[in-house]
Amino acid sequence: MTAYAELMAFQRETEALAQVMGRLGWDQETVMPPGAAPQRAEEMAALEAVLHARRTDPRLGDWLAAAVAEDEVAAGNLRILQRSYERHCKVPARLAAEIARVTSRAQGIWAEARAAEDVGAFLPVLSEVVALRREEGAAIADGGDPYDALLDDHEPGARSADLAAMFARLRPRLVALRAAMRAAPPAPVLRGPFAEETQMTLAREVATVFGYDFARGRLDKAVHPFSSGSGLDVRITTRTNPEDPFNCLYATIHEVGHATYEQNVDPAHRLTPVGQGASMGVHESQSRLYENQLGRSRAFAGWLYGRMRDLFGDFGIASEEAFYRAVNAVRDGHIRTEADEVQYNLHIMLRFDLEQALMRGDLAVADLEAAWNDRFLADFGFAVERPSQGMLQDVHWSVGLFGYFPTYALGNVYAGCLHAALRAAVPDLDACLARGEAGPAVAWLRERVHRHGALRPPRETVAAAAGREPDEGPLLAYLEEKFGALAGG
């Protein structure tokens, strides 16, 4: 056996165990009995210890030193494993265990603090998390920037300076679009209620339209929608609100974007490093493209309006055009996950700047709430009234995810590039979407993006698929055309 073959045999078991860990997470959010939580924490900690030991196993170093990449696939696997091994070895086992222990506890404290609107209850553990992640970032950065080290974990190759420059170009044009939409007549509002079982039936239909394979997945309800798993078992969740069917339907389309990316990776790569999405940013480009550029298009909105009329009867919207305006409403709001295409990236920029300041020691945890609220008022023009609308709204920081938020915005930018290329490649896309057919779009994405998995680094993946170096240009052009027309009407 060659060193590469030995390495891959070992790694295949690691990947299988990582899938098991993902399955435990799915179980916890969907079907786990409430009283099982303390035991589940022990189960996940035990499995995490196994995974950590495998990811820092000294044999990996030997195999990596001896392995020869005989083709593109081997080169991709070695690139990812080399990077992972180096990163994991830089973090002392004591620190890794401490981060796992504290963030597990912090998530529960955050959830209670958010429910109680009590920032003070969250600050002590957040201070611990920030300190631990700063230490980790410094260990990985090895003299470089600790925030970039964490960002690189979610988006290999990304640099905060590049992102900051991109955001600086995005911001004024998004602000202008936002002002135009706020000055325009308000979007129509749907009249509920919408039976939750019927919403789920339609969600299943829509998932199938967007290429989700139920033979290798399932759709359940969870408090927060997510996609989980790779290869032959990729599950998604959504949620229902009787007054707002878009909550269920667009969350489903979003998660189908993530899930089909995983389902469509070349089966030869299953349970190998290249056998999953290239990065968080590329993953988000798929979910956002499905949800927004396709799912909120005029053509697809027309089809969806017909299906909803079939299933729910009259819900107070008189035409396809009015329905299209309803699914693209731009309204004032505090919550990132409920934001429209125009405002979403502004929510990200706020978090990006604050978390950089936290990681670089320029902002104390004690001052975070004031900093958030000041910035929100300046950016959005109205105040945060309670912490659950502000710094307690997202789970990310409680679980130590710093450097993750910008990948959402990067996903939007990548989606803009891919969407432009897709439109050029599939000229009759709107005619298909108007008939409830997303097949040609899914086929193009499968061929250009999905099947390659993580074979290439993230930017290269998008560049190869879109036929250009990715930047914010196509996203801005798309948004200005779409929302310019909506604001003008």
Added chain:
Amino acid sequence: MTAYAELMAFQRETEALAQVMGRLGWDQETVMPPGAAPQRAEEMAALEAVLHARRTDPRLGDWLAAAVAEDEVAAGNLRILQRSYERHCKVPARLAAEIARVTSRAQGIWAEARAAEDVGAFLPVLSEVVALRREEGAAIADGGDPYDALLDDHEPGARSADLAAMFARLRPRLVALRAAMRAAPPAPVLRGPFAEETQMTLAREVATVFGYDFARGRLDKAVHPFSSGSGLDVRITTRTNPEDPFNCLYATIHEVGHATYEQNVDPAHRLTPVGQGASMGVHESQSRLYENQLGRSRAFAGWLYGRMRDLFGDFGIASEEAFYRAVNAVRDGHIRTEADEVQYNLHIMLRFDLEQALMRGDLAVADLEAAWNDRFLADFGFAVERPSQGMLQDVHWSVGLFGYFPTYALGNVYAGCLHAALRAAVPDLDACLARGEAGPAVAWLRERVHRHGALRPPRETVAAAAGREPDEGPLLAYLEEKFGALAGG
């Protein structure tokens, strides 16, 4: 840290990982997408390899040699760990891996062969499984009897000679009872259909009656009912048949017997060796006692009849007495899992004799079908017409479970002893059951059996609870009184 403390810290992680393995099994049988099966096999194999490495970790030997039992709990944990470590070390890693590989494949082949009624398709892999288990039994027995070595794995301390003697005492009296019941008028038959959702509603109610805690568990449907997990997450499954509500209800009560045993173990023992049922036989004693001695009693049948009338209206049974006869029908049949209290142990004796002959080399796999069919005709008086009624009906041998079947019969015997003691301790038990209250019975079992987990060896567990050395006497007395009356009526 003492050697014992180090051992237990290590073991706690192993127990947590074993719970994860159990959860994967639950997932596979209830919610897993059909196309995920090949990947799931890899996930379970990877986790099994982790567990095997931990169970044979040389540090265990050092800790066990140095550990001192300072109390009864430590003595129990060390007894179980010493035994497990010795057994696992006697089986070469190559053989353990081969057994895992072949039995995983054999189960699929068995399922297909059963569906196709094709014994020939199953025999080659069964031969492999038999050969591997014989080799394993010989390795563990170390010159002793290989079948006893396997039996001891499921029922520590049990010996096939003792079981054979016990069966010899049981057999003639069960055969006589069976003859009396076959000569009596047939039991009444329910008139369906019974809405499956309503069956599940009643199953949930019945589970609660028998003390199942839904905050630490859940009830789902599966092809084969089972209970899975220990500690804070013990899940059960059942199945529904629109024509036969007893299939759902009594499977639920049976699994609740297993599940409450696990749920009621002293929480201080969670994720330790003593923190689960004492053996397969003791486990089965709980499920059978719940299902039969309590669930099929005249008193509980009266209550259940009332609830079924409330939920299903008239289903062709005119009285509590007739309903009691219906739940205790003794009918000719080929299938062990559908057998009544009188005939069940006869099905076990057949398997016990055949699997001993297989393991000792006295019966060739090629001759198994003829041996089964001859024996069935002799024991039951009618022929096996197709293999799914005969040697292909049970999954056990395909997954290498030899020495497992007799634990079912031992469970019945243990249940007989515990039931007699329970009746003496709770004189108004029938009055409670007639009101749909099993609380006093569950409380007695919790105190006498459940909370101790595996603190003592199986026979000692039953002897301490029942106040006598267990034998078949109480079971026979119970069956002869109950079915004597039913046959006489």
